[in-house]
Amino acid sequence: xxxxxxxxxxxxxxxxxxxxLFNTILLxxxxxTVLLNAEKRDWGTRLAGCGMLLGGLFFLIHTATLDxxxxxxxxxxxxxxYICWLCVLALPFxxxxxxxxxxxxxxxxxxxxxxAFRSHRIGLGIAGAxxxxxxxxxxxxxxxxxxxQIAYRExxxxxxxxxxxxxxxxPLYLLACISFSLDALRHTDLPQGAGRALDDVAxxxxxPWLMASTGVQLVASLMVGxxxxxxxxxxxxxxxxxLFFRLSVAVSLSxxxxxxxxxxxxxxxxxxxxxxxxxxxxxxxxxxxLRQWRNIVGVAAAYSILVSLFWALPVAQVYLVLLxxxxxxxxxxxxxxxxxxxxEHYVAQLRPFVAxxxxxxxxxxxxxxxxxxxxxxxxxxxxCDDVLGVQAAYLVPIGxxxxxxxxxxxxxxxxxxxxxxxxxxxxxxxxxxxxxxLDSARTGGLTWAVPLWSERGLIGVLLLGDxxxxxxxxxxxxxxxxxxxxxxxxxxxxxxxxxxxxxxQRRHVAQTQxxxxxxxxxxxxxxxxxxxxxxxxxxDAPPEALAQLxxxxxxxxxxxxxxxxxxxxVVARLGLVEALRQCVSDEHPGAFxxxxxxxxxxxxxxxxxLPPLAAETLFFAAREAVRNAAKHARPSPEHTxxxxxxxxxxxxxxxxxxxxxxxxxxxxxxxxxxxxxxGQGLALHGAMLAILGGTLELMPRVGGGTRVVFxxxxxx
Numbered sequence: 252x253x254x255x256x257x258x259x260x261x262x263x264x265x266x267x268x269x270x271x272l273f274n275t276i277l278l279x280x281x282x283x284t285v286l287l288n289a290e291k292r293d294w295g296t297r298l299a300g301c302g303m304l305l306g307g308l309f310f311l312i313h314t315a316t317l318d319x320x321x322x323x324x325x326x327x328x329x330x331x332x333y334i335c336w337l338c339v340l341a342l343p344f345x346x347x348x349x350x351x352x353x354x355x356x357x358x359x360x361x362x363x364x365x366x367a368f369r370s371h372r373i374g375l376g377i378a379g380a381x382x383x384x385x386x387x388x389x390x391x392x393x394x395x396x397x398x399x400q401i402a403y404r405e406x407x408x409x410x411x412x413x414x415x416x417x418x419x420x421x422p423l424y425l426l427a428c429i430s431f432s433l434d435a436l437r438h439t440d441l442p443q444g445a446g447r448a449l450d451d452v453a454x455x456x457x458x459p460w461l462m463a464s465t466g467v468q469l470v471a472s473l474m475v476g477x478x479x480x481x482x483x484x485x486x487x488x489x490x491x492x493x494l495f496f497r498l499s500v501a502v503s504l505s506x507x508x509x510x511x512x513x514x515x516x517x518x519x520x521x522x523x524x525x526x527x528x529x530x531x532x533x534x535x536x537x538x539x540x541l542r543q544w545r546n547i548v549g550v551a552a553a554y555s556i557l558v559s560l561f562w563a564l565p566v567a568q569v570y571l572v573l574l575x576x577x578x579x580x581x582x583x584x585x586x587x588x589x590x591x592x593x594x595e596h597y598v599a600q601l602r603p604f605v606a607x608x609x610x611x612x613x614x615x616x617x618x619x620x621x622x623x624x625x626x627x628x629x630x631x632x633x634x635c636d637d638v639l640g641v642q643a644a645y646l647v648p649i650g651x652x653x654x655x656x657x658x659x660x661x662x663x664x665x666x667x668x669x670x671x672x673x674x675x676x677x678x679x680x681x682x683x684x685x686x687x688x689l690d691s692a693r694t695g696g697l698t699w700a701v702p703l704w705s706e707r708g709l710i711g712v713l714l715l716g717d718x719x720x721x722x723x724x725x726x727x728x729x730x731x732x733x734x735x736x737x738x739x740x741x742x743x744x745x746x747x748x749x750x751x752x753x754x755x756q757r758r759h760v761a762q763t764q765x766x767x768x769x770x771x772x773x774x775x776x777x778x779x780x781x782x783x784x785x786x787x788x789x790x791d792a793p794p795e796a797l798a799q800l801x802x803x804x805x806x807x808x809x810x811x812x813x814x815x816x817x818x819x820x821v822v823a824r825l826g827l828v829e830a831l832r833q834c835v836s837d838e839h840p841g842a843f844x845x846x847x848x849x850x851x852x853x854x855x856x857x858x859x860x861l862p863p864l865a866a867e868t869l870f871f872a873a874r875e876a877v878r879n880a881a882k883h884a885r886p887s888p889e890h891t892x893x894x895x896x897x898x899x900x901x902x903x904x905x906x907x908x909x910x911x912x913x914x915x916x917x918x919x920x921x922x923x924x925x926x927x928x929x930g931q932g933l934a935l936h937g938a939m940l941a942i943l944g945g946t947l948e949l950m951p952r953v954g955g956g957t958r959v960v961f962x963x964x965x966x967x
Contacts, residue, residue, distance in 0.1 A: 268559030270510040271314040276551035278307035295352040299530040302345045309338035343428035350432040374431040381424040422476030460523035464516045471512040478505045635662040643716035655744040827858040842881035844893040854902035872936035876910040876959040884914025911958040
């Protein structure tokens, strides 16, 4: 435990430890983030991730050395010197190669477009030669001997006139790598490596941050060179205790400033990585990374400041462990809280978009023909204004769903309904295309086109302008916009199709009833009287002809008796229950040995209050169940076992109509289908009930037979 530490030394140790620990946390986090989140791990991505991890290792060792005295550093821990020199050799050259990769200098097309990249072949040769010379000097000489030669004038490190060669080659190597990197960034305006529009925009916007980071590294390299020159000057003087003290103070102070500059460079580099994901290969950045970066910078700053303070103070190390434990718990709790807050924020943004569109109510409260179109403008406005924050947007339906959807959606509405022509856009779209760049001068300020797909192919295009804050769209935003707009188009088309189907069904019912009445009238008023007149006129005709005419007259009469009457007027006039009674007695006389109607008075009153469409739908569904029982409940026409039919109506939370028989039951349904049953009648009526919010359930009856239960809400 440290004791009796002067205040200035305490503050100095605190600051140096905080900056070194801060750099360690950020570099390790960035390196792991790049490697773990890379879309494709090519050599540039691996170089970026491993380089940052190597930088984290360097500052990890640097932080550990702060707890040692100068004597211990100079005369001991040799392996740490080798690792540090490995980092010093690899990191500058790796940064130069990485910036060339980022700028597209490894691509032949980019080199042809930017001739200045050809000069970097010479730059790579110079930096590589200096790196080889420096590596050879490190291998030949023990790194620790360099400091022994400086401090104690001992050792056999290669030197010229007493000046170690390492001190002369290292500044040249650092300046060459960093200055060449800055030149590579300066000579490229549009990176060509990824070949994707948004990726190029992200790289172009990230370039100023990388140039700033490289510039800060250049300043740090100049400081390293100045420090080494001053050390060389000290070597030629007599090194007494006072000069050694000044030398150690200068090295420590320079170490602090250089570490702080590296920290600034890391923050600038991290901003470029998390905001635009330039090293991960993603087409778009993700919004969560920027939030996590801000959090990790805050956590690294707070953690390094507090931990280094306790490290510098003369306190027992157990308190440092306890402090670290408390800080980790607090930071984890804060991260969890921020995660829930962000989740609630995203849900609130998307709630208007994913809320129910009220399709049932729109279809049922008004006629199918005059039902208002689905309100798609409100969720589209919420998507564009709250989620994307765009200046302008068009949702243009195309393909097979376009006639059902109608006119494009526009944000803001004052831009009008006209949309730019898509003839030049659609050929560039494919299912793998996330978005493509547009010429804003030709599209009225729209800069991006997002294709919308379904199983039927291309169903629409979302045209987006720039964001109001001038930022870049994130990957989450584009994916949410694409999924949301695909749902909007599909919902609009489904609603339009439902309205058309309901209108068609209503017309079909009306036409069927009209044809039934017309056929009844023609047969009853025209055909039967004529047949009767023929029978009376040709009384002396051959008996065979008279028999055939009599049979035809009888069959037509029987057909008229079996034909159902005009059902809808009967339901409206008599009510649901009486219409069912009349249906059983008129359509199926003798089909059942006993028919029982169990009708609750409250249920009958509720049935009379049903809207005409709901009452008609429920009647047709029940009539289909009665017909099935009459046709298929007996195992065969010769079967003489009593067949009973029960029709029950109850009023609860919903109106429940039950039709059951004691026939052969569902287990013998194949036998019923063999006698002409298709099994599709109840399914069709179940679909009609579902439109009204009701249900149809087919189940076996206890004791044998079939039970069909219809549920319909009272407010249908």
